[in-house]
Amino acid sequence: MSIWEYANPVKFIKTTDRLMPYMAVGAVVCLVSGLIWGFFFTPDDYRQGSTVKIIYLHVPAALMAINAWLMMLVASLVWIVRRHHVSALAARAAAPIGAVMTIIALATGAIWGQPMWGTWWVWDPRLTSFLILFLFYLGYMALWEAIENDDTAADLTSILCLVGSVFAVLSRYAVLFWNQGLHQGASLSLDKEEHVHDVYSNPLYVCIAGFILLFIALVFLRTQTEIRARRARALIARERLA
DSSP states (O other), X not given: OOGGGGGSHHHHHHHHXXXXXXXXXXXXXXXXXXXXXXXXXXOOBTTTBGGGGGHXXXXXXXXXXXXXXXXXXXXXXHHHHHOOHHHHHHHHHHHHHHHHHHHHHHHHHHHHHHHHHSXXXXXXXXXXXXXXXXXXXXXXXXXXXXXXXXXXXXXXXXXXXXXXXXXXXXXXXXXXXXXXXSSOOOSSOSSTXXXXXXXXXXXXXXXXXHHHHHHHHHHHHHHHHHHHHHHHHHHHHHHHHO
């Protein structure tokens, strides 16, 4: 069985219909258990107090904001190379989800940073690149809406996705590229000095799993919606020509 079989819209819808309930239930279980565990059963940090618990929303949202764009990049490359419409529609479907994740990450980052930095916002390299990534999300979605021809829109948004991927990478590795900046290093790291204590990281892993499953379920659902909307537009166009 080839992965390209799922470029068939009918095959894609049938397969994702079977998978979505499991993804949705898994997301709910992981998010509820992870957030309750993290917010109510972990101690306050000796320096940051209870503020540190925003990590259970901020880190998974930031992770998914970046990886949603990288998923869009892969889907866009598939469209450019193989011209599979499902991949282009999957990229389009993921954009609003990634944008919401970016908003959550920026908002929770401000809430987390204000007590530490004394301000809601600083022009830190990672924060700035993350804000630019959000603007790319907005531009990507606006470009899809501005162009009537779906294939032309897919071509242009794929190019935009390639350019925006630079900022997705910068958002992830800005702390490593520039030593200056107030933003802390990665909360989850192979470096034991940077990696948060297990008492915080274990529920964080559960929350991350919940965000990943939620993202997959929403992408499946929205891609199905995009496929059906494309079919409806094609039918309307045929009727007008007839």
